[in-house]
Amino acid sequence: MHTNDFESISxxxxxxxxxxxxxxxxxxxxxxxxxxxxxxSIFALLALFAIVVPALSPYRYDEVHLALKNVSPSxxxxxxxxxxxxxxxxxxxxGLRLSLAIGLLAAFLDLCIGLSWGAISGFCGGxxxxxxxxxxxxxxxxxxxxxxxLVAAIVGPGLASILIAMCFVGWIQMARLVRTQVLxxxxxxxxxxxxxxxxxxxxIVIRHILxxxxxxxxxxxxxTIPHAIFTEAFLSFLGIGIQPPAASxxxxxxxxxxxxxxxxxxxxxxxxxxxxxxxxxxxxGDGLRDxxxxxxxxxxxxxxxx
Amino acid sequence: MKYVLRFLVIRxxxxxxxxxxxxxxxxxxxxxxxxxxxxDERGVSSECIEQLKRFYGLNDSLFIQxxxxxxxxxxxxxxxxxxxxxxQVNDIIREGFPISAALGLVALAIALPFGILFGLLAAxxxxxxxxxxxxLLAVGGxxxxxxxxxxxxxxxxxxxxxxxxxxxxxxxxxxxxxxVTLAIGPIAIISRLLRASTLDVLGQPYIYTARxxxxxxxxxxxxxxxxxxxxxxxxxxxPVIANILVGSFIVERVFAIPGLGQxxxxxxxxxxxxxxxxxxxxxxxxxxxxxTIIDLLYTLLDPRVRIYAHE
Numbered sequence: 001m002h003t004n005d006f007e008s009i010s011x012x013x014x015x016x017x018x019x020x021x022x023x024x025x026x027x028x029x030x031x032x033x034x035x036x037x038x039x040x041s042i043f044a045l046l047a048l049f050a051i052v053v054p055a056l057s058p059y060r061y062d063e064v065h066l067a068l069k070n071v072s073p074s075x076x077x078x079x080x081x082x083x084x085x086x087x088x089x090x091x092x093x094x095g096l097r098l099s100l101a102i103g104l105l106a107a108f109l110d111l112c113i114g115l116s117w118g119a120i121s122g123f124c125g126g127x128x129x130x131x132x133x134x135x136x137x138x139x140x141x142x143x144x145x146x147x148x149x150l151v152a153a154i155v156g157p158g159l160a161s162i163l164i165a166m167c168f169v170g171w172i173q174m175a176r177l178v179r180t181q182v183l184x185x186x187x188x189x190x191x192x193x194x195x196x197x198x199x200x201x202x203x204i205v206i207r208h209i210l211x212x213x214x215x216x217x218x219x220x221x222x223x224t225i226p227h228a229i230f231t232e233a234f235l236s237f238l239g240i241g242i243q244p245p246a247a248s249x250x251x252x253x254x255x256x257x258x259x260x261x262x263x264x265x266x267x268x269x270x271x272x273x274x275x276x277x278x279x280x281x282x283x284x285g286d287g288l289r290d291x292x293x294x295x296x297x298x299x300x301x302x303x304x305x306x
Numbered sequence: 307m308k309y310v311l312r313f314l315v316i317r318x319x320x321x322x323x324x325x326x327x328x329x330x331x332x333x334x335x336x337x338x339x340x341x342x343x344x345x346d347e348r349g350v351s352s353e354c355i356e357q358l359k360r361f362y363g364l365n366d367s368l369f370i371q372x373x374x375x376x377x378x379x380x381x382x383x384x385x386x387x388x389x390x391x392x393x394q395v396n397d398i399i400r401e402g403f404p405i406s407a408a409l410g411l412v413a414l415a416i417a418l419p420f421g422i423l424f425g426l427l428a429a430x431x432x433x434x435x436x437x438x439x440x441x442l443l444a445v446g447g448x449x450x451x452x453x454x455x456x457x458x459x460x461x462x463x464x465x466x467x468x469x470x471x472x473x474x475x476x477x478x479x480x481x482x483x484x485x486v487t488l489a490i491g492p493i494a495i496i497s498r499l500l501r502a503s504t505l506d507v508l509g510q511p512y513i514y515t516a517r518x519x520x521x522x523x524x525x526x527x528x529x530x531x532x533x534x535x536x537x538x539x540x541x542x543x544x545p546v547i548a549n550i551l552v553g554s555f556i557v558e559r560v561f562a563i564p565g566l567g568q569x570x571x572x573x574x575x576x577x578x579x580x581x582x583x584x585x586x587x588x589x590x591x592x593x594x595x596x597x598t599i600i601d602l603l604y605t606l607l608d609p610r611v612r613i614y615a616h617e
Contacts, residue, residue, distance in 0.1 A: 035442065141328045142335070143589055145555065146582075149574040150335040230451050237453045237556070238571055250453070257457050257560065260465065267461060271454040279449035286445060 036291075039283025042276055046096060053093035061094035062086065062245040070263045079269045082255065092269050095249040098242065099229045099277055102162065106228035109167045111221050114174025119205050121175065122182030133179065136172045144169055152235060157243050166231050170224060177220050181213035222285035226278040233274050249274040310602075317601075321594045325379075325587065332586045333375055336579055337368060343388040343577045362388060364579075375583060384584035389576040395584035402566030403588075405475060406553030409565065412481050413488035413550055421493045421539070425500025426532070432505060440497060447494025456487045456560040473562040484561045488554060492546055496539050503535040510534075537608055544600040548593040 054061070059077075065085035073080045079088035121132040139147070151168045155161035185191065186209060194204050235241030236250030244251070249270040256266035342364060344355045359365050363374065378384050384395035428440040463483060464472035471480045507513065508531065516526050553567025566585070573581040 034438075035445070138327050138331055141324055141590075142331050143586065143593075145570060146332070146574070146586060146589075147335065149571060150332070150339065150582075153339045153574050153577075154335065156340070226449065233451055234453065234556070240571075240575065250451075253453060253457060260457070260461055264461060264465070267457055271458060275450040275454050278451065279446060282445050282449050 035283045036287025039280045042280035050093055050096045057090045059087035059090050061090040061247050073265055080265050091247040092273050094247040096273055102232045103225040103229040106166050107221055107225045110170040110174050110224050113171035115178050118175035118178025119182055122179040123205050140172045152240055162232055162241050166228055185209050185212050219289035222288055226281040229278055325590055328590045329379055336582050339577055379587055384580040387578050387581045389578045395580050399588050406565035406567055407551045410550035412485040416489040417492035421496025424497035428501040429504035444494040444498045447490050452556045456557055459483050475563045484557045487557050499538045503538045507531050507535045540600055544597045547596040552589050552592055
């Protein structure tokens with residue numbers, strides 16, 4: 001019968017196994033948690049906003065009312081309207097939906113390419129590794145903004161173009177991380193054991209190596225989401241991302257900026273929403289990295305704290 | 307000294323190779339953009355456009371164009387911009403870079419002291435309220451996109467409070483808002499990096515030794531702690547210095563600053579091939595120089611890192 005060793009020992013013994021955390025360290029862990037919880041709650045609120053508003057709002061995000069241009073916030077339009085009389089609240093919600101979708105999609109694509117590239121490169125080693133990683137270095141050497149702009153210009157405007165432009169460079173960080181992790185893992189005994197048993201290389205990578213490097217990869221994955229959201233907003237701010245009439249928080253900020261003197265309320269909502277979205281993912285990603293990446297987890301007491 | 311020379315020679319060779327790679331990838335990418343630089347000109351006949359293309363050699367085979375491109379890089383002379391034929395690409399760089407660099411230096415002068423101060427404070431008061439507050443602020447600092455930060459600062463300080471000029475680049479007061487916008491991201495990242503590395507250093511045996519010897523706190527923190535903890539910050543600064551000096555497109559656009567950063571996006575959208583090439587090569591040279599300086603500084607701060615270890 002399976003018994004839980006930890007439950008069977010006495011409290012006195014237990015205290016030997018658990019490092020005595022001072023009040024200070026415990027507080028710090030608590031604040032770390034608070035960051036993560038804060039991030040999750042902001043994310044939940046934003047998600048709720050993105051789901052509920054388009055469902056309940058009487059206006060569509062691209063519904064033009066030229067008679068109601070630049071209306072200030074009122075009970076009819078909670079966040080006012082823009083220069084074509086479109087309801088600002090619906091547009092912010094629509095832009096937020098787009099940001100979330102782009103963030104998740106881009107992270108997924110980065111993961112797919114980066115994981116397979118890094119895993120193959122790290123596992124094969126030798127010539128294959130050199131060629132694959134030098135190719136990645138070549139692409140990575142061009143300044144980020146420039147390569148994103150160039151690729152976006154090559155593919156043409158639109159959602160797909162933004163995704164392709166971001167993933168053109170985005171996967172490389174992921175591939176590098178996965179490669180280092182695979183290199184560190186593939187010499188370990190359990191991989192050797194699997195090889196001795198005649199497990200195929202493909203299966204070794206998928207069943208034995210990948211589960212062992214899931215932690216840092218997941219943390220990295222979560223931190224690529226805010227980056228992707230930022231890049232989309234940035235490209236749309238420049239006018240080469242999402243094209244009208246689709247709503248993007250970046251292009252809404254750009255539109256509001258030119259009319260800031262007269263209609264300042266149009267600036268605040270998209271700027272705050274995009275910042276809150278990125279903040280939420282950064283907080284969650286940071287919390288996860290603290291929890292999942294053991295190298296980052298340090299409880300060093302500062303000798304000067306008292 | 308011999309080692310330093312040798313390091314510089316090897317380093318220059320590596321730099322030339324990476325410049326070549328960057329130039330080639332950029333060339334391939336920019337030539338893959340559909341359309342040509344003259345397609346947006348209005349009221350110009352197709353014969354005329356054909357003539358222009360022949361004049362600038364855009365009808366030649368890619369190999370010949372690539373040869374000309376490489377030659378222009380070696381001579382550091384990129385010729386006239388295709389969109390603004392009256393201006394030489396070199397002049398654009400010569401006029402724009404000092405402005406962007408001045409702004410960037412001010413931003414760095416803001417970012418470094420504040421970043422170091424916040425990082426040290428957070429680490430020394432590890433686990434206290436101030437640490438949590440600074441950590442939260444740091445996450446916030448990297449989360450607000452530069453265009454939001456620029457717009458909001460402009461709105462609050464220039465428009466609502468009328469404390470500072472709203473845009474353009476005429477006096478010291480004009481530099482405050484753009485420099486602060488540029489500095490916020492680096493402040494957040496420097497303080498995070500420094501916090502982590504300071505915590506690392508504080509746990510090292512030599513700090514206990516120093517304390518046991520009875521050294522004062524005001525001696526230990528700058529000489530024992532900060533010197534060792536600043537290494538990760540230094541390696542982060544390499545690319546950041548280059549980015550900040552060459553200028554940020556967003557900040558220069560929002561604050562209407564006639565720097566170098568504002569040209570990047572237009573160059574790509576107009577398919578202004580010489581301008582794209584010139585800007586890329588210039589940026590890469592600045593990047594490589596700042597990386598090299600950082601590497602040399604690294605060896606000064608950490609004798610264990612020897613530059614001749616590259617052999």
